[in-house]
Amino acid sequence: MTGKLRLGVNIDHVATIRNARGVRYPDPLRAAHLAAEAGADGITAHLREDRRHISDDDIQSLSEKIDLPLNLEMAATPEMLAIASRHKPHAVCLVPEKRQELTTEGGLDVAAGRDYLASYVSALGEAGIRVSLFIDPEAGQIEAAKALGAPVVELHTGSYCEASGGEVAGELERLVRAAKMAEGLGLECHAGHGLSYDTVGPVAAIATIVELNIGHFLVGEAIFSGLGGAIKHMRALMDEARAEALARPRPQASA
Ligand code: PXP
Numbered sequence: 074m075t076g077k078l079r080l081g082v083n084i085d086h087v088a089t090i091r092n093a094r095g096v097r098y099p100d101p102l103r104a105a106h107l108a109a110e111a112g113a114d115g116i117t118a119h120l121r122e123d124r125r126h127i128s129d130d131d132i133q134s135l136s137e138k139i140d141l142p143l144n145l146e147m148a149a150t151p152e153m154l155a156i157a158s159r160h161k162p163h164a165v166c167l168v169p170e171k172r173q174e175l176t177t178e179g180g181l182d183v184a185a186g187r188d189y190l191a192s193y194v195s196a197l198g199e200a201g202i203r204v205s206l207f208i209d210p211e212a213g214q215i216e217a218a219k220a221l222g223a224p225v226v227e228l229h230t231g232s233y234c235e236a237s238g239g240e241v242a243g244e245l246e247r248l249v250r251a252a253k254m255a256e257g258l259g260l261e262c263h264a265g266h267g268l269s270y271d272t273v274g275p276v277a278a279i280a281t282i283v284e285l286n287i288g289h290f291l292v293g294e295a296i297f298s299g300l301g302g303a304i305k306h307m308r309a310l311m312d313e314a315r316a317e318a319l320a321r322p323r324p325q326a327s328a
Pocket of ligand 1: 083085119146166168176177207227264265266267268286287288289290
């Protein structure tokens with residue numbers, strides 16, 4: 074897979090700022106329109122069970138009023154399945170959710186949760202929604218995602234982004250191996266969580282990854298350079314890293 078690397082802009086934390094005051098601004102829909110102008114290929118929003126940021130009304134207005142594909146992140150619960158079936162977003166990314174966590178800590182345990190996840194993957198697929206599973210970059214999770222029939226996996230980049238010193242290369246290598254394995258099994262591979270200007274390049278250089286979903290850093294950076302400027306800069310870093318990786322000579326296969 075050597076096509077363009079897509080950028081999904083996650084607008085959850087525009088809603089976090091709005092909800093901190095219980096008012097109507099800043100509006101995630103406005104952020105989604107701005108992201109489209111700045112070069113996003115999709116909009117991602119996580120409707121959490123506790124509605125701490127994105128609300129049901131946000132999902133409704135995003136579904137009705139944006140032209141870009143909407144990627145709805147959600148837990149595998151009957152309530153969320155009913156919401157997805159009603160709005161029929163372009164894609165759903167199934168994520169694990171714990172009420173007390175600050176953010177999505179770690180990927181879905183698809184290998185252990187096979188039985189309960191199977192009905193969600195098939196119901197969403199039958200509704201014409203592209204399903205992805207947010208997983209840690211581990212062989213067992215990728216095999217389990219394939220066995221469930223999910224067409225897409227999204228690799229959790231949190232451990233790589235938080236790594237320091239000598240750990241970074243190892244965490245990156247886990248992502249490289251996982252992305253290669255996913256492609257080998259015919260799965261579309263996405264990645265995201267915690268990516269910033271400093272960490273995006275090496276992930277964007279993994280040619281078997283076709284989409285990155287990025288949010289928190291962009292909303293934070295918007296304070297300094299505006300949301301459009303932050304998205305454009307992220308897009309440029311992704312495109313540069315991908316172009317450089319594709320221009321590099323491939324290692325020769327040994328005879
Ligand atoms: N991908 C998934 C599946 C996520 O749950 C999140 C966080 O909501 C992201 C990407 C984006 O992570 P961040 O906001 O740290 O960029």
